[in-house]
Amino acid sequence: MPNEASPLPGPQSPGTGLHDLRGPHSPRKIPGWAATTALLLPAYAWLTLAVFLPLATMFVFSFLNKTPMGQAPVEFTLRHYRAFIDQGYLVRIAWNTLVMGFWTTLICAVLGFFAALALVRCTAGRQRETLLVLILLPFWTNGLVRVFSWTMVLRENGFLDSLWHLVGDGSISFLYSRPAIVLGLVHGYLPYMILTCYIALITIDDAVIEAAQSLGARWGTVLTRILIPLAAPGLISGAVLTFVPVIGSFMEPRILGGKVGMTLGTVIEDQFTQAFNWPLGASLSFTLLAVVLAIFATFSGVLKRGAAA
Amino acid sequence: MTEVHIRSIAKSFGPVPVLHDITTQFAPGSFTSLLGPSGSGKTTLLRIVAGFVTPDRGAVTIGTRDVTAVPVWGRNIGMMFQSYALFPHMSVARNIAFGLERRGIRGAEARALVDQALEMVRLTGFGARSPKELSGGQQQRVALARALVIKPSVLLLDEPLSALDRRLRQDMQVELLRIQRETGLTTIFVTHDQEEALTLSDRIAILDRGRIVQSGKPAEIYERPQTRFAAEFLGDSNFLTGTVEQGGVRLADGTLVQSAHPLPAPGAKATLAIRPEKLQVSTTAPNRLTARIVTVIYAGPVLSYLLETLDGTRLKLFQANRDGTILAQGATITLGWSPEHAIPVAE
Numbered sequence: 001m002p003n004e005a006s007p008l009p010g011p012q013s014p015g016t017g018l019h020d021l022r023g024p025h026s027p028r029k030i031p032g033w034a035a036t037t038a039l040l041l042p043a044y045a046w047l048t049l050a051v052f053l054p055l056a057t058m059f060v061f062s063f064l065n066k067t068p069m070g071q072a073p074v075e076f077t078l079r080h081y082r083a084f085i086d087q088g089y090l091v092r093i094a095w096n097t098l099v100m101g102f103w104t105t106l107i108c109a110v111l112g113f114f115a116a117l118a119l120v121r122c123t124a125g126r127q128r129e130t131l132l133v134l135i136l137l138p139f140w141t142n143g144l145v146r147v148f149s150w151t152m153v154l155r156e157n158g159f160l161d162s163l164w165h166l167v168g169d170g171s172i173s174f175l176y177s178r179p180a181i182v183l184g185l186v187h188g189y190l191p192y193m194i195l196t197c198y199i200a201l202i203t204i205d206d207a208v209i210e211a212a213q214s215l216g217a218r219w220g221t222v223l224t225r226i227l228i229p230l231a232a233p234g235l236i237s238g239a240v241l242t243f244v245p246v247i248g249s250f251m252e253p254r255i256l257g258g259k260v261g262m263t264l265g266t267v268i269e270d271q272f273t274q275a276f277n278w279p280l281g282a283s284l285s286f287t288l289l290a291v292v293l294a295i296f297a298t299f300s301g302v303l304k305r306g307a308a309a
Numbered sequence: 310m311t312e313v314h315i316r317s318i319a320k321s322f323g324p325v326p327v328l329h330d331i332t333t334q335f336a337p338g339s340f341t342s343l344l345g346p347s348g349s350g351k352t353t354l355l356r357i358v359a360g361f362v363t364p365d366r367g368a369v370t371i372g373t374r375d376v377t378a379v380p381v382w383g384r385n386i387g388m389m390f391q392s393y394a395l396f397p398h399m400s401v402a403r404n405i406a407f408g409l410e411r412r413g414i415r416g417a418e419a420r421a422l423v424d425q426a427l428e429m430v431r432l433t434g435f436g437a438r439s440p441k442e443l444s445g446g447q448q449q450r451v452a453l454a455r456a457l458v459i460k461p462s463v464l465l466l467d468e469p470l471s472a473l474d475r476r477l478r479q480d481m482q483v484e485l486l487r488i489q490r491e492t493g494l495t496t497i498f499v500t501h502d503q504e505e506a507l508t509l510s511d512r513i514a515i516l517d518r519g520r521i522v523q524s525g526k527p528a529e530i531y532e533r534p535q536t537r538f539a540a541e542f543l544g545d546s547n548f549l550t551g552t553v554e555q556g557g558v559r560l561a562d563g564t565l566v567q568s569a570h571p572l573p574a575p576g577a578k579a580t581l582a583i584r585p586e587k588l589q590v591s592t593t594a595p596n597r598l599t600a601r602i603v604t605v606i607y608a609g610p611v612l613s614y615l616l617e618t619l620d621g622t623r624l625k626l627f628q629a630n631r632d633g634t635i636l637a638q639g640a641t642i643t644l645g646w647s648p649e650h651a652i653p654v655a656e
Contacts, residue, residue: 210388213381216459
């Protein structure tokens, strides 16, 4: 403690060690709680306005029997939360959505991890900066344009088929299928995974990898025993950043999935834009949120261990 | 005990040559320091022995096996790094067991070896801790245990003590030397700290710009440096330059300095190196120079004086603080030394 060795004659009584740090000329004292509140207020005010208020509004809507617009009186009801029981096909859609989220996250994790590893281990300086900018490029393009450009590639006699026709016959087009949706989503969310893994991998000391090699570890062992465990925080935060928006996505499923592109995201969007049933849309959203939170709660042990490493 | 041979090793990084045609050997059980300033190539040489760097030319032999084409993981080396390089996500015991697992040693046998290694570095009972909970010195001892437990053919140390504070470094030097003697491991130690090199090694190799300029026993290199660089890098030195004549070196001011060592042919230029602690205030010694004291540095047991002769040559004088008398700044004194201590060195 610095105040133990300090020869400064403090006016404070012994035991108020914290105050000594301010020195003998400390200004008028503001109580700790007041300072904390004042400093946090802008952030909380913004959060309230931008997040809590809209969420709370939607939460209230989810208990109403119809969209509260116009003159008709509204009533309180819990029936929208029974949607998964009343309309059984929603369970299938929810399952498909989770499977889609799983595959997208898994593919992003594998590609993103190795892309980040290649960036960290095989590039330096200018070259690395350029590659990082190229990776971020999808963020700079409009999402809609990005997804529609995939339809140009994937449709029958599209770009992919033209390439295929150089070597074979027929069509390998897979537009309007689940793989097409996953492809579009992977393209959109891969940069998050690359960046989070990159940040985790760049902090690993080269000497740690060299130490493992000197002890007899080949590349496979270095990868599974050293790199992946040490990059786990990056992989996990990348997975969260990918999985959550993916299972709520509606643009990619709708444009690239066509008829098979029914996901919870599109169903919810329909409730707001087509069916004008905001309460059902809201209740489905909150059910989805609950599912996501439940999944994270289940894996929270793993998350904590990852964050601590 | 294993011998390490290095034959005609050369390495360039891009257009920059780092090592020129190095040939040397490390005797079984010896402790050799590679000493040199940064950029001298000492670390590159160590990394070539370890296998992290592939030489452009030449061969490395560990024992009887040519390992030039063998990757790092196949060389059976023990290595210590300046940054400790412990695996942060594993306990101390698992760090030490890592190399054993790679050799298929697991379970009770591995645990016994880990305990033995911990005992050797005096960290018994620390196995369950995480590296984060250890001090720098303790972490480095874990790193040493991890390197030794696999019974490597050769122990490679890449400035392992540089990150420790002075006191701890001295303790670790003693520890390292004890363990090296106990295990009899051929050890190659990279350092830029000359004191550390003198204390620890059986043999020192001084590197300068990619070449070994001199190698030998510490005392041999210190007492008989062959080049100006070696004399300057290992310890301090005074240099006197002149022309060889009458079995001595004639300085610019006309003084003839005697040397007991073989000099170049008469008429040639020669440089003599004289260690600052071998000079003394004397009017009777065979070699004498008059100089003025410019600066007095009091460092407790040792007094250092910076002096200047009439023609501007700068000299250093180290004196043991035997009776507490300090020579005055500005005083003019006569320095004397024995011809035995005037060592001719190549420029």
